[in-house]
Amino acid sequence: MTAMTRRDFVKFFSTIALAGDIPLDTLAIQQEVLNGSRRVILIELNGGNDGLNTLVPYTDPYYIEARKKSLQLIQNHTSSYRRVIPFSEWSAAAQSNHFKPAGFGVHAHLDSLSACWRQGELAMIQGLGFTSQNRSHFKGISDWNRGMPITSSMDNRADLTTGWLTRLWRAQGPSTESDIHAVHLGRVAVTPVYGPCEGLRSLGLNSPEDMTDHPYPLYRPSSEALITNPAALRAVLSEMQNAHAVKAGIVDAAQNAPTMGGSYPESSFGNQCRSTARLIAGGLACPFYKLSLSGFDTHKGQVTIHGNLLRDLADGIAALRLSLRDAGAWDNTLIMTYSEFGRRLHENGSRGTDHGLAAVHFMAGGAIKGGFYGQAPSLREEDLDGRGDIRPGIDARRYFATAAAFLGFTSASRERALGVETGSPSQDLTPIDCLKVA
Amino acid sequence: MAMKLLFELDGQSKGTLTNGALALAAVTTVTGCGAQGGSSEAPQQHQDSGGMEVIPRRDDGPRPSFPNTITSISFENDAGGVIEVNQVTGTTRVVFNFDGGTAATSLPVPPISTREERSYDFSGARIGSVVATFHPTPLNLFETHPEETLAAKRMIWDIGLPVATDDLYEFVGMSRSEAATLMVNQRMSPEPDAPYPSWITQAVPSNDELRAMSGAERKARELQVENRRSQVSYWLLDQLTNGTHYVSERLVLFWHNIFTTSISSTPPEVMLRQHQLYRRLCVGALPEFLKSMSRDPGMVSYLDSDENVKGAPNENFARELMELFTFGESSTSQAYTEQDIIELSRCFTGYSLTPNYDYIFRPDLHDVGEKVLFGKTLAAGNSLDVGGDGDLAINLILDRKVNGKSAVGVYLTKRLWQECYGDVLPEDEAEIDHIAALWSGPYAWDLKKFYQAVAASSRAGDARRLGARFRSHLDLFIGYIRPCQIDADFALLQDIHKFLAKLEQSLLEPPDVAGWPGGSTWISTKSVLMRNQFLSNISGGNGRVREDLKPLLKYLLLTVPSLTQPGSFLDASRQARTWIMDPAFQVR
Secondary structure, eight states: OOOOOHHHHHHHHHHHTTOOOOOOOOHHHHHHHHTTOOEEEEEEEETOOOGGGTEEOTTOHHHHHHTHHHHHHHHHHOTTOOOEEEHHHHSOTTSOGGGOOTTOEEEGGGGGGHHHHHTTOEEEEEEEEOTTOOOOHHHHHHHHHHTSOOOTTOOTTSOOSSOHHHHHHHHHOOOTTOSOSEEEESOSSSSSOOSOOTTOOEEEESSGGGGTOOSSOOOOOOTTHHHHSOHHHHHHHHHHHHHHHHHHHHHHHHHHOOOOOOOOOSSHHHHHHHHHHHHHHTTOOOSEEEEEEEOOOOSSOHHHHHHHHHHHHHHHHHHHHHHHHHTTOGGGEEEEEEOSOOBOSSOOTTSOOOBOSOEEEEEESTTBOOEEESOOOOOSGGGSOTTSOOOOSEEHHHHHHHHHHHTTOOHHHHIIIIIGGGTOTTOOOOOOSOBOOO | OOEEEEEEOOHHHHTTOOTTOOOOEEEEEEESOOSOSSOOOOOOOOBOTTOOEEEEOSOSSSOOOOSSOEEEEEEEETTSSBOOTTOOSSEEEEEEEETTEEEEEEEEOOOTTSOEEEEEOOTTSTTOEEEEEEEOOHHHHHHHOHHHHHHHHHHHHHHSOOOOHHHHHHHTTOOHHHHHHHHHHHSOOSSOSSOOOGGGGOOOOOHHHHHHSOHHHHHHHHHHHHHHHHHHHHHHHHHHHHOSOHHHHHHHHHHHTTSOOOGGGSOHHHHHHHHHHHHHHTTSBHHHHHHHHHHOHHHHHHTTGGGOBTTBOOOHHHHHIIIIIISOOHHHHOOOOHHHHHHHHHHTTTEEEOTTSOEEEOGGGSOOSOEEETTEEEOTTOOTTTTOSHHHHHHHHHHOEETTEEHHHHHHHHHHHHHHHSSOOTTHHHHHHHHHHHHHTTTTTBHHHHHHHHHHOTTTTOGGGTTOSBOOHHHHHHHHHHHHTOOOOHHHHHHHHHHHHHTTOOTTOOSSTTOOOOGGGGOOHHHHHHHHHHHHHHTOSSTTSOGGGGGGHHHHHOSSOOSSOOSOTTOTTSOHHHHHTSGGGGBO
């Protein structure tokens, strides 16, 4: 069979992504979720990841023209630098042509993900974003965490004060079987878990050791104190109560964690991945972890900086995969990336890229059907938006709905949290068809 | 063998407090009892005819034997009347009445702001000599004027930093407006108390110079950079914990949290010079501040202005100048469009750096074409002589009105309001608009008038704000060291430096260009655990706290009632740690 042409590639994706809803709302899944046996690990690529330098259309003439200064730099200075690995080379021989689109490759520093890709456990979801996406870092990421963009014309019905995952828990109720519902390693304040929700236990950690190192006992608030004090003090007390409630689960998991495979990068992100693996392997019942990797705001000198970041990302995910396979947890784990926006097709004067719109993101895990989803973006000028940015093809809410379905949130809960409560009751929330499990 | 007596002045005398006057108390130590025999009873509490209360202190070991029990002590001024508490200098006659006699002496009263011990010779009298220590007694005001004291504490903390009694008492009884005037005029200064590290003026080696260095020299420079970054942090922590111009200390960090850069990606010499610039400009006027900031080498580098060139603009600085520094995000502020970002970035083309990190305008890289900003045209071709269109563009930004209101005025007033008062209450909106209109109009963007207007606002005292503000991690440490007058030695500063790094609030190193978001984001399960741990680490023992402040710690440290120690504040055995580890210490 011959490799697909670029045109075929585009056509192929336009059909594949739009399959119907997956019948996930089964009793068995509910039970698994209640047991805390499924989990999502969300990785924030802080700063705005350049999707075009991640999944690279390296023969596309528009791409080559737009990035010629960076490409020239690579040619001039580092002839041995491997910039991109074509999918024809990256994919296993036995994999179908779907995995080998001509003219596309991955950034060479993602190579440690090749085993995951060859096993068909890595999905690349292209063109993710919001139709009225914002190019501000702060508004951008808050839109992603909220699960909806705020436009100036938006009326007051939309719920602006909660994250999308918190709204799902409000719709369905956080499981009492979980030790804790959300663990944050890295940036704590940036998360889809915020806003009030009865019974939700969320935590930020540097490492599990945070919970054991206590020279002075933490105040244990009475239930009365949680009602009578000023709001700010109540928030403090509620976090103190939270810390008491989750302490045992974290400490036990860290102590119980077996020795695991996986060689983690020596970096903040690598440590976050290692801590996450320890908690999961140690048996912590927790459906959601959030990690963050910072530095993606590559306005200048992108070649080196971005390459290092992608290596850190890939090495961390690859190590997590090995650890979780050893722990028998990989099939119940969904790793997914997100970022406030993609970056502009045309590089700026500094061999960097300015803030853009849509971008590709990864879903990985034993329950993932690997491959490409969504359309490879057309880079022709008339297909870009007014500023020369890639228009979103898949609304980010469908991406979240996929994770929600994996975690066992019913379609009714998803429609409420991601549709009605975002002020868009008719929003298409069909999960992306990349999950094996049904 | 010493017996200390703490004299408190009565409520009537306290009632005569006026601005600038402090309450007086004398701690009198009776030493070397002269005569033999007599009663061995400890002194009791007494009321003299003037209503003066004598409270024996409890913690001074074995009681001395007295030849006679003191029955009363009275103070008189030179004219023979009862001492006025606002008398800060001069001579005061002190009369000791005791069984079988009277001893009297004239005490020169030391200035209130200093603590002083003096011996007074009672030769001929039967109780020997007396050592009197005069110092301001906070007890009076906290107990007898709780509302005024709390109001003073809030006024100072709103726009300044927590203080000990010496400073606090100066504000007791003042109106907000008087306090605001005093703070802006006397607690701000363009120069810091401690001199900048001497290397502030040193040049930064260029890349060529670095390349020409030997390996050892380069290594030495790397170490120097690391070392100087720490020095900046220690120096600044020292200002924050000891600086007397604490409104400047607070506001220079406030502005750096808007016009952000990061010491982690900036040479320390450049960073310190920028800090010096901000400190000087934040007592000037906003237009000059914005224009100088746009040319500051730290900013030029941090937001890539040096990469922003004719024909290939890098819009990083232009975008953040409007979104974060002046207007607020576009869909909220409605003050600018994506096209305005492009036009604005063209105005700043040519803003650049020399190889040694000094600012330079490079005319050849400047886009001289016509720009249209907010619908107004900046004509082509006449911007080279004046170093670019940046200053003209900043003027247009300052003039920008949305719905008849100054967009910059409203945004920055709201930012300062949140800094001072926490959340914006619905009733605050009109006040913010009012201050913004004054600032952008009659005040001509004068910054001290701006601070004064915010600090003096009649909306400030809303009871809903009490205990409604989260303390940042830095606030916790400053809120312990300053009011307790802890001697913050280098080891303590090192600890704090380390803790701030772990809590991700390293000084001058914000998480991103938007600065620290503040408010409730300081609090998470992780941060309450770490804060608990670090506070307990630095507050061990009570020895660091100034002796006379120990009985007052609860009042000095907390602004809302304690959750753990509802008992009497007079209990001096409570250590600073008791109050610091209280959840109430986490808010203000």
